[in-house]
Amino acid sequence: MNVSRLATTVLQYVFLGTAAFLSIFPFIWMVISSTNKSIDIISGRTGIGDAFGINVANFFSQVDVPLVFWNSVKVSVLATLLTIVVSSLAGYGFEMFRSKARDRIYALVLLTLMVPFAALMIPLFMMMARSGLINTHIAIMLPTIASAFIIFYFRQSTKAFQTELRDAAKVDGLKEWQIFLYIYVPVMRSTYAAAFVIVFMTNWNNYLWPLIVLQSNETKTITLVVSSLASAYYPDYGVVMIGTILATLPTLLVFFVMQRQFVQGMLGSVK
Amino acid sequence: MAAGKTGGLKRYYDLNGWLFVAPSLLLIAIFLVYPILRSLYLSFFAGKGMMMKFAGFGNVVRLWNDPVFLQALTNTVTFFIIQVPIMITLALMLAAVLNNDKLKFIGFFRTAIFLPCVASLVAYSVLFKSMFSVDGVVNSALLAIGLISTPIGWLTEPFWAKVLVILAITWRWTGYNMIFYLAALQNVDKSIYEAARIDGVPAWARFVYITVPMLKPVILFTTIISTIGTIQLFDEVYNLTEGRGGPANATLTLSLYIYNLTFRFMPSFGYAATISYVIVLMVALLSFLQFYAARDRS
Known part of the structure; x- marks a missing residue:
């Protein structure tokens, strides 16, 4: 190996090593800091401390943890399931039953990908207020269910679904909804898994809309709780760290268990 | 029949x-x-709360005379003009290096660099806030290696607060973009690179003349997504600055201003809706420009 080749290799490792360290460091920081007192955290202590027990105890005394966690799980899982059902029906419908009118509408649906949420939140808030849904979990879920991105993802994936399967089922006398439920869904389960992971992450981390709609402590999700703990005048960072760990753990877990589906779901749009 | x-x-x-x-x-x-x-x-109505009356283009006139709006607009534009190119370049370089299967620990590097996009926006903003305090771990490290001689006021000085926001978004989204490039690169025929290498084309030239042109469609797609995302920036600035967009409005974004106008003070629904249409127009215009630019070059 000549010198310049060797230099290139070393440079690559230094580049990757630095990038990897900077990427992981905040996670390590989160874990280390959960064992330290607030004052030690903001003065940059990098050693493991002995305040973990106190931080956990303080967190549990300030926050109704089971309730908050349940709120987050309920909202994210329900909204995700609804999104997947509704969007996969649409993706299947747009691909399997093509017509000029539906193709035009599909183009309009894709156009909604560009609509910024800021331009929706005021009318949505007024709508929910009029319907008496402020401070309810239904209000959080309703606007997130129809997702142009997931419809697009399912339509793209449906292109790989073999129409022979559908034709055979038709000959056997199955109705359209039966074909969808008994043939399409089982065949496409990896597509469903990837969509689940991606939508769940989005819902779990959703912030702005819940911040607007959820106003009482009984309905708040973990993301909102972490945010409000950290925006206190003198935040107790030890307690905040326990919150960030709890908020991050489920998504980390989903990521490591379903890494392949996660990446597949993310890339779904460019294939 | x-x-x-x-x-x-x-x-x-x-x-x-x-x-x-x-x-x-x-x-x-x-x-x-x-x-x-x-x-x-x-957006055609003015007034506070539910007391609204028709104002024609009154809100648009108000925009031009509202220094806070102009500052939020400038901040938002500054964020994406500086941040998106930095992040895209960094992500491309990482993807080009990570595409080399001969490197050791490649799986570890890929996972590590991708990991930030698993963190929730709120959680990482809060983590960054604690890391970038005046006596915090980042200033300590920079002082220790001699890059700075006095601590930087990341959260108290307007310039550095902007830098912090840019650093934070770059941390969160570089790995996300990198994955798109990596997937696209794995479909590129490796023999092209081999041929270039045998011909003595240096690594940087292979990157500029082979990798970047090959990935043009993906680069366009990710640039649009990133730009649209940055124009709507909210979670990070809200959580880094206790919802104020400080110091001295240095990190106030359009979305945060809309939120404050609507939900923090006595709501000005009409005026806030007008600002939201500024975002709509920016997103539409930029997407159009980027598509146009990419088509023009090919």
């Missing part, structure tokens, strides 16, 4: 087609199409 029979089949086909897409279309109509039109309508 008889004409009546064909008509029946077509009706059956159409009915099923509409039934499958109906739930989504209904939800999109109620929770997307109606609100976006309603925002446009509201």
Whole structure:
């Protein structure tokens, strides 16, 4: 190996090593800091401390943890399931039953990908207020269910679904909804898994809309709780760290268990 | 086949087609199409709370005379003009290096660099806030290696607060973009690189003349997504600055200003809706420009 080749290799490792360290460091920081007192955290202590027990105890005394966690799980899982059902029906419908009118509408649906949420939140808030849904979990879920991105993802994936399967089922006398439920869904389960992971992450981390709609402590999700703990005048960072760990753990877990589906779901749009 | 029979089949086909897409279309109509039109309508009204009266283009005039709006607009534009190119370049370089299967620990590096996009926006903003305090771990490290001689006021000085926001978004989204490039690169024929290497083309030139042109469609796609995301920046600035966009409005974004106008003070629904249309126009214009630029070059 000549010198310049060797230099290139070393440079690559230094580049990757630095990038990897900077990427992981905040996670390590989160874990280390959960064992330290607030004052030690903001003065940059990098050693493991002995305040973990106190931080956990303080967190549990300030926050109704089971309730908050349940709120987050309920909202994210329900909204995700609804999104997947509704969007996969649409993706299947747009691909399997093509017509000029539906193709035009599909183009309009894709156009909604560009609509910024800021331009929706005021009318949505007024709508929910009029319907008496402020401070309810239904209000959080309703606007997130129809997702142009997931419809697009399912339509793209449906292109790989073999129409022979559908034709055979038709000959056997199955109705359209039966074909969808008994043939399409089982065949496409990896597509469903990837969509689940991606939508769940989005819902779990959703912030702005819940911040607007959820106003009482009984309905708040973990993301909102972490945010409000950290925006206190003198935040107790030890307690905040326990919150960030709890908020991050489920998504980390989903990521490591379903890494392949996660990446597949993310890339779904460019294939 | 008889004409009546064909008509029946077509009706059956159409009915099923509409039934499958109906739930989504209904939800999109109620929770997307109606609100976006309603925002446009509201933008012609002025007043506080529910006391609103027709104002024509009064809100647009108000925009031009509102220093806070102009600052939020400048901040938002600054963020994406500086941040998006840095992040895209960094992500491309990482993907180019990570595409080399001969490197050791490649799986570890890929996972590590991808990991930030698993963190929730709120959680990482809060973590960054604690890391970038005046006596915090980042300043300590920079002092220790001699890069700075006095601590930087990341959260108290307007310039450094902007830098912090840019650093934070770059941390969160570089790995996300990198994955798109990596996936695209793995479909590129490796022999092109081998041939270039044998011909003595240096690594940087292979990157500029092979990798970047090959990935043009993906680069365009990720640039649009990133730009749209940065124009809507909210979670990070809200959580780094206790919702104020400080210091001295240095990190106030358009979305944060809309939020404050609507939900922090006595709501000015009409004026806030007008600002939201500034975001709509920016997103539309930039997406169009980027598509146009990419088409022009090819």
